[in-house]
Amino acid sequence: MERQREPWDARALLLLGALTVRSQHGYQINDFIERCRVTDLKKPTAYALLDRLVAAGHISVQTEQEGNRPIRKVYTLTASGQSLFDDLLRENLATPDTGTGSGDIGLMFLDYLPRAEAVAYLRRRLDQLDRALADTAVVPPHGGHLTVNVALEHQLALRRADRDWLAALVERFEAESADTTLTSPRPSSV
Amino acid sequence: MERQREPWDARALLLLGALTVRSQHGYQINDFIERCRVTDLKKPTAYALLDRLVAAGHISVQTEQEGNRPIRKVYTLTASGQSLFDDLLRENLATPDTGTGSGDIGLMFLDYLPRAEAVAYLRRRLDQLDRALADTAVVPPHGGHLTVNVALEHQLALRRADRDWLAALVERFEAESADTTLTSPRPSSV
DNA sequence: GTATGATTAGTCAAATGTGACTAATAAACT
DNA sequence: AGTTTATTAGTCACATTTGACTAATCATAC
Numbered sequence: 001m002e003r004q005r006e007p008w009d010a011r012a013l014l015l016l017g018a019l020t021v022r023s024q025h026g027y028q029i030n031d032f033i034e035r036c037r038v039t040d041l042k043k044p045t046a047y048a049l050l051d052r053l054v055a056a057g058h059i060s061v062q063t064e065q066e067g068n069r070p071i072r073k074v075y076t077l078t079a080s081g082q083s084l085f086d087d088l089l090r091e092n093l094a095t096p097d098t099g100t101g102s103g104d105i106g107l108m109f110l111d112y113l114p115r116a117e118a119v120a121y122l123r124r125r126l127d128q129l130d131r132a133l134a135d136t137a138v139v140p141p142h143g144g145h146l147t148v149n150v151a152l153e154h155q156l157a158l159r160r161a162d163r164d165w166l167a168a169l170v171e172r173f174e175a176e177s178a179d180t181t182l183t184s185p186r187p188s189s190v
Numbered sequence: 191m192e193r194q195r196e197p198w199d200a201r202a203l204l205l206l207g208a209l210t211v212r213s214q215h216g217y218q219i220n221d222f223i224e225r226c227r228v229t230d231l232k233k234p235t236a237y238a239l240l241d242r243l244v245a246a247g248h249i250s251v252q253t254e255q256e257g258n259r260p261i262r263k264v265y266t267l268t269a270s271g272q273s274l275f276d277d278l279l280r281e282n283l284a285t286p287d288t289g290t291g292s293g294d295i296g297l298m299f300l301d302y303l304p305r306a307e308a309v310a311y312l313r314r315r316l317d318q319l320d321r322a323l324a325d326t327a328v329v330p331p332h333g334g335h336l337t338v339n340v341a342l343e344h345q346l347a348l349r350r351a352d353r354d355w356l357a358a359l360v361e362r363f364e365a366e367s368a369d370t371t372l373t374s375p376r377p378s379s380v
Numbered sequence: 381g382t383a384t385g386a387t388t389a390g391t392c393a394a395a396t397g398t399g400a401c402t403a404a405t406a407a408a409c410t
Numbered sequence: 411a412g413t414t415t416a417t418t419a420g421t422c423a424c425a426t427t428t429g430a431c432t433a434a435t436c437a438t439a440c
Contacts, residue, residue: 025419038345044421045396047419047421071418103344103345104345150297151226152227152228154297155228155293158351162351165347198426235428237390259434259436260433
């Protein structure tokens with residue numbers, strides 16, 4: 001059981017998420033990725049990943065042809081793929097983005113989980129961020145006004161901003177759910 | 191002239207920068223990279239890059255042995271390497287970090303440039319950040335309180351934080367140079 | 381006296397990622 | 411009538427990156 005190859009987790013989440021919206025063919029998927037501007041996944045990488053997901057049974061393929069247009073391969077999520085998506089989403093939400101360059105993909109699919117559950121995962125992420133910050137905040141007692149640590153200060157500032165943004169989001173959601181007693185998922189058109 | 195392979199630019203800057211401090215052997219370099227915690231460069235990658243830089247004449251190698259210890263390869267910056275370092279540093283400072291996951295390496299070596307010059311480059315970077323933000327800030331007129339755009343909001347928040355931090359840094363430096371008329375570089379021990 | 385861990389130096393197979401390319405149809409523009 | 415752009419679907423060779431491994435010496439701890 002060698003789960004958790006960090007690098008492709010987020011990418012797989014994105015592809016599965018795209019198919020959660022509706023079945024799509026390759027062109028549409030790549031278009032979706034480009035349009036949503038959250039990550040830098042390139043076409044060949046996407047196809048390779050799709051192949052792997054098909055091989056693993058998380059996605060099924062049908063070919064179709066419209067009029068005289070080129071034949072398309074339409075990719076559809078299987079039950080196994082749906083459940084993988086759910087797992088990856090939960091894990092992604094609960095874990096701080098380890099800055100792999102890819103944007104925070106899990107957030108795109110926040111609406112696919114009951115709000116209360118999503119907030120619970122985000123809160124877990126927030127805890128981890130706080131703990132990490134507490135660890136690093138002890139470091140920089142630099143003498144005088146040397147600038148050696150500027151790079152570290154920068155990192156720290158960004159991590160703090162990340163933390164603060166998340167804290168605000170969680171608060172916002174909790175305030176919302178105080179009003180509304182609605183907790184059913186409401187997927188959105190993309 | 192196919193310069194500007196973005197991905198390895200920053201890594202090369204880090205290696206050359208490490209050698210700018212002083213000549214070092216492989217273990218020391220890898221140790222330095224790990225210790226400074228700014229990037230995720232792994233050992234084999236570092237060696238591969240070192241080889242390329244040696245082949246390109248930016249670094250020279252001598253072997254030495256201390257007592258009965260294993261033989262070391264000591265890497266030293268050549269004149270060409272020094273000049274490459276300067277170029278890469280200037281470019282890195284003047285260009286916004288395109289979020290390749292690697293932290294902002296240029297900032298580590300801020301002290302190696304005359305302060306006035308460094309500030310000028312940082313200001314250029316700031317301008318680019320501002321322009322990029324102005325472009326994206328028009329996007330999100332989301333109806334009601336849908337959460338589709340949460341991922342984008344997140345990205346935007348982080349970019350704004352990056353921008354604000356940089357603006358503060360530039361201001362700080364400009365205030366400093368109003369006091370001191372010192373503009374000579376003062377490298378720091380690492 | 382032995383075991384553990386730091387110092388030192390890498391290598392290699394395997395995974396991963398991408399620039400550049402091909403191919404064909406249709407719509408839109410000139 | 412000819413050219414460009416969008417739609418559609420990939421592939422392939424190449425560069426890059428890394429997990430896991432080997433090997434040897436010396437210091438420290440148990």
